[in-house]
Amino acid sequence: MSTTRLLLLGVVRIFQPAYGYQLRRELLTWNVQDWANINPGSIYTGLRTLAKHGYLQELDEGDRPGRTSYKLTTDGETEYFSLLRQMLWNVDGFRPDRMMVTLSFLWSLQRDEVLAALEARIAQLEQRQKAEPFAERQVLEDPGTPNHIIEMFRITAARDRGELEWTRSFRERVQAGDYSFGGEPPDWAPYPGMITHWGEIPTPPAD
Known part of the structure; x- marks a missing residue:
């Protein structure tokens, strides 16, 4: 779970404030389902759990009911760096995914x-x-x-x-x-076309 927690905190930290569907779409471009042992459908649950524990703040859009965006709280920022350092400084031969997620945020x-x-x-x-x-x-x-x-x-x-x-x-x-x-x-910086969708509020696909 600590790998998933760092992954979610890290991606929110990059794009905050951002919506759950946008974060899910971004993480899928990282192929996290292949190396992070995370089910794409559990990303929403993970975001809500982090908010419940005080690591993320939920921001409701008053004119768009049901649309919640997320940003890190002070505790979330502390937890982000704590997990990042823990995984960077300690080798775990049975969990190669820990170094993979660490590399995603090592630049910070x-x-x-x-x-x-x-x-x-x-x-x-x-x-x-x-x-x-x-x-x-x-x-x-x-x-x-x-x-x-x-x-x-x-x-x-x-x-x-x-x-x-x-x-x-x-x-x-x-x-x-x-x-x-x-x-x-x-x-490195993304070209403008890569980040325009962060200004949009997409409609999630129907189940």
């Missing part, structure tokens, strides 16, 4: 923090690599554990090796000045 942090966090991730991945043979040995020596379970450790270790290689190269690119981060001039 400053470059020095991103570099420090990447160094921390490299250290964690190197430690996991050192510990992996001993985890394998424990499985193989445990008479109560089927030997094929070892492959669960091996596929996770393979992911860790791939992420370690990528993190090292990504760190080098960030050090070299690639991309734009908090407090820096943006290195």
Whole structure:
């Protein structure tokens, strides 16, 4: 749920105030249903839940009944950065979606923090690599554990090796000045035609 929460807070933060249908349409262009384990139909429920918990403010359009837009509250802004930093600074080999959603919003942090966090991730991945043979040995020596379970450790270790290689190269690119981060001039801006629909209030498709 923390991945979904960060995803929703982050996209609202970009486009606020925005309507649920617009946010859903935007997230579908990110293909979140493939990598974030989020059902497109649950986006509306997620927005309402975040509003209920005080992370989003619902803004009713007086002349358009039933149309609710959202923007972050102060608590929502705090929660956004807390989740972003938590996922950036901590490796979770069983949840690759956490780094995917982190990359979506990494630009909102400053470059020095991103570099420090990447160094921390490299250290964690190197430690996991050192510990992996001993985890394998424990499985193989445990008479109560089927030997094929070892492959669960091996596929996770393979992911860790791939992420370690990528993190090292990504760190080098960030050090070299690639991309734009908090407090820096943006290195990309959408052309006007990409954002005109945010000024519209579309009619959601009929069920």
